[in-house]
Amino acid sequence: xxxxxxxxxxxxxxxxxxxxxxxxxxxxxxxxxxxxxxxxxxxxxxxxxxxxxxxxxxxxxxxxxxxxxxxxxxxxxxxxxxxxxxxxxxxxxxxxxxxxxxxxxxxxxxxxxxxxxxxxxxxxxxxxxxxxxxxxxxxxxxxxxxxxxxxxxxxxxxxxxxxxxxxxxxxxxxxxxxxxxxxxxxxxxxxxxxxxxxxxxxxxxxxxxxxxxxxxxxxxxxxxxxxxxxxxxxxxxxxxxxxxxxxxxxxxxxxxxxxxxxxxxxxxxxxxxxxxxxxxxxxxxxxxxxxxxxxxxxxxxxxxxxxxxxxxxxxxxxxxxxxxxxxxxxxxxxxxxxxxxxxxxxxxxxxxxxxxxxxxxxxxxxxxx
Amino acid sequence: xxxxxxxxxxxxxxxxxxxxxxxxxxxxxxxxxxxxxxxxxxxxxxxxxxxxxxxxxxxxxxxxxxxxxxxxxxxxxxxxxxxxxxxxxxxxxxxxxxxxxxxxxxxxxxxxxxxxxxxxxxxxxxxxxxxxxxxxxxxxxxxxxxxxxxxxxxxxxxxxxxxxxxxxxxxxxxxxxxxxxxxxxxxxxxxxxxxxxxxxxxxxxxxxxxxxxxxxxxxxxxxxxxxxxxxxxxxxxxxxxxxxxxxxxxxxxxxxxxxxxxxxxxxxxxxxxxxxxxxxxxxxxxxxxxxxxx
Numbered sequence: 001x002x003x004x005x006x007x008x009x010x011x012x013x014x015x016x017x018x019x020x021x022x023x024x025x026x027x028x029x030x031x032x033x034x035x036x037x038x039x040x041x042x043x044x045x046x047x048x049x050x051x052x053x054x055x056x057x058x059x060x061x062x063x064x065x066x067x068x069x070x071x072x073x074x075x076x077x078x079x080x081x082x083x084x085x086x087x088x089x090x091x092x093x094x095x096x097x098x099x100x101x102x103x104x105x106x107x108x109x110x111x112x113x114x115x116x117x118x119x120x121x122x123x124x125x126x127x128x129x130x131x132x133x134x135x136x137x138x139x140x141x142x143x144x145x146x147x148x149x150x151x152x153x154x155x156x157x158x159x160x161x162x163x164x165x166x167x168x169x170x171x172x173x174x175x176x177x178x179x180x181x182x183x184x185x186x187x188x189x190x191x192x193x194x195x196x197x198x199x200x201x202x203x204x205x206x207x208x209x210x211x212x213x214x215x216x217x218x219x220x221x222x223x224x225x226x227x228x229x230x231x232x233x234x235x236x237x238x239x240x241x242x243x244x245x246x247x248x249x250x251x252x253x254x255x256x257x258x259x260x261x262x263x264x265x266x267x268x269x270x271x272x273x274x275x276x277x278x279x280x281x282x283x284x285x286x287x288x289x290x291x292x293x294x295x296x297x298x299x300x301x302x303x304x305x306x307x308x309x310x311x312x313x314x315x316x317x318x319x320x321x322x323x324x325x326x327x328x329x330x331x332x333x334x335x336x337x338x339x340x341x342x343x344x345x346x347x348x349x350x351x352x353x354x355x356x357x358x359x360x361x362x363x364x365x366x367x368x369x
Numbered sequence: 370x371x372x373x374x375x376x377x378x379x380x381x382x383x384x385x386x387x388x389x390x391x392x393x394x395x396x397x398x399x400x401x402x403x404x405x406x407x408x409x410x411x412x413x414x415x416x417x418x419x420x421x422x423x424x425x426x427x428x429x430x431x432x433x434x435x436x437x438x439x440x441x442x443x444x445x446x447x448x449x450x451x452x453x454x455x456x457x458x459x460x461x462x463x464x465x466x467x468x469x470x471x472x473x474x475x476x477x478x479x480x481x482x483x484x485x486x487x488x489x490x491x492x493x494x495x496x497x498x499x500x501x502x503x504x505x506x507x508x509x510x511x512x513x514x515x516x517x518x519x520x521x522x523x524x525x526x527x528x529x530x531x532x533x534x535x536x537x538x539x540x541x542x543x544x545x546x547x548x549x550x551x552x553x554x555x556x557x558x559x560x561x562x563x564x565x566x567x568x569x570x571x572x573x574x575x576x577x578x579x580x581x582x583x584x585x586x587x588x589x590x591x592x593x594x595x596x597x598x599x600x601x602x603x604x605x606x607x608x609x610x611x612x613x614x615x616x617x618x619x620x621x622x623x624x625x626x627x628x629x630x631x632x633x634x635x636x637x638x639x640x641x642x643x644x645x646x647x648x649x650x651x652x653x654x655x656x657x658x659x660x661x662x663x
Binding site: 052 | 439440484486488491492496516587589591
């Protein structure tokens with residue numbers, strides 16, 4: 001599917017190949033080589049979902065990737081929720097479509113925002129994101145860098161309740177704690193309880209509040225000026241619909257003679273993939289078909305680099321602090337002597353000891369005389 | 370009194386129930402108004418008339434409930450308010466020069482709005498209802514029920530009913546106050562099948578099948594508020610206004626108020642509070658045995 005693909009694949013046709021040998025350097029085949037390599041290597045993506053329980057997170061993940069990750073999940077009752085803290089649960093699944101493999105990791109955050117006192121309920125989540133960065137940093141600075149596993153969180157879908165009048169204090173707290181560490185894509189959950197005018201008002205309200213609180217959500221990159229009008233139009237629509245109002249469904253229903261994913265109500269059928277009903281298609285396209293790579297790039301180039309710079313700064317400032325107190329400590333540890341030198345040292349020690357003994361004996365003899 | 374987190378449609382529902390603009394809707398708030406930092410209590414009084422019958426209705430709204438990050442004890446201002454109303458009534462009652470009709474500001478009914486998560490009650494809901502079912506009649510209501518399909522609705526209701534039972538929360542109509550068998554069977558049916566009512570509120574009218582109905586217009590259909598196939602608003606309305614209104618007042622007066630009164634009298638050593646008795650408050654004299662004649 002090349003609709004919406006930022007990069008338009010120009011597959012080398014046989015005529016091209018002939019021309020290559022005659023006139024061109026052959027650069028036109030490079031993108032294909034990259035494409036082939038990445039398909040062979042397989043892609044990976046880590047997606048985090050966060051929001052209060054009951055907002056349809058699992059259903060949406062199921063609808064997005066058409067896989068059921070939560071088959072044996074047990075829903076907790078309210079009392080069990082009382083003492084619950086935010087947990088971090090990882091599910092990994094391998095998806096394949098037409099030869100392209102994706103290793104998808106979903107990081108779920110059950111318990112977030114469910115307690116009576118939710119102060120700092122996002123702390124386990126920020127700790128987790130930092131841990132992944134730290135792990136990657138260590139791996140990157142290590143000796144063997146062949147098989148580094150990238151567990152960094154590439155994108156976080158944050159579910160905003162449609163039952164409020166905008167962002168709640170928990171929402172603001174969470175986003176402010178994480179906006180500099182991970183790409184946040186805010187979503188309006190369970191949008192089928194809102195009529196179109198309410199959705200518009202809510203989106204406006206949320207956009208205003210995001211500006212007001214200085215939250216940096218994931219920004220869709222500008223499209224190049226040489227893209228065609230269609231693409232530019234799509235891009236504009238995408239930006240105007242944020243935050244996406246989504247509906248998820250695990251069930252297939254009959255609507256107008258067709259089987260569609262949807263929800264059956266006494267008053268009508270909500271179709272998940274109908275753009276007039278909700279923004280699910282926009283979200284799916286954005287996440288998987290157009291912006292997945294950009295999300296990864298921003299994570300690596302911006303969020304991770306910020307973390308790394310911060311880390312290194314801390315380390316050097318700590319060292320300069322230490323060095324102010326004592327003589328400068330070399331950053332690298334002293335090289336440990338290898339086995340050969342150690343043996344030599346031991347031999348020399350032995351010799352010294354023997355000589356000392358002899359000296360002692362001679363002294364004694366002289367004294368006795 | 371209507372309770373629940375902001376945005377659950379409380380004001381719209383109250384307006385729909387009484388078919389008049391009795392509640393100030395939050396969406397008409399000034400944009401600059403933030404979520405209040407503490408729970409506020411806003412009481413607005415109206416007089417409604419229908420068919421020659423007048424009723425003075427007071428709607429008490431509680432914006433700010435459950436909206437903060439830390440919601441511990443956010444029910445305390447509400448409990449305090451309810452007790453204050455009982456106190457006011459008590460003071461009037463023990464007055465020497467009693468008014469003929471004591472102004473009754475006591476809370477007769479509390480509609481608690483449960484968020485339709487589809488999973489279970491939230492810890493906050495449990496805590497609130499545990500504390501307040503002892504002082505006021507609580508009617509739990511599932512808000513914005515148009516977000517659940519029929520199966521989800523019935524599953525959710527079952528789960529909520531079970532959780533309320535497991536936690537010993539007696540919502541109105543309370544089992545222990547059923548007066549006779551007739552009441553019991555009627556209330557049992559309501560308790561076990563209909564409650565909590567899953568409602569949808571709306572103040573806009575649309576044309577459906579040639580009739581003008583209150584409803585919500587979505588791209589996939591029109592939700593009719595008074596259609597029993599769509600939601601249980603009509604059941605709630607009939608329950609609160611047409612059948613149990615008087616009973617709500619009686620239970621409040623005979624049971625909740627009396628409980629409060631008994632507690633206050635006990636705390637005060639068997640005497641009513643205030644300067645009701647002879648203008649002075651006599652200390653309670655412990656009984657002394659008669660000295661035996663020697």
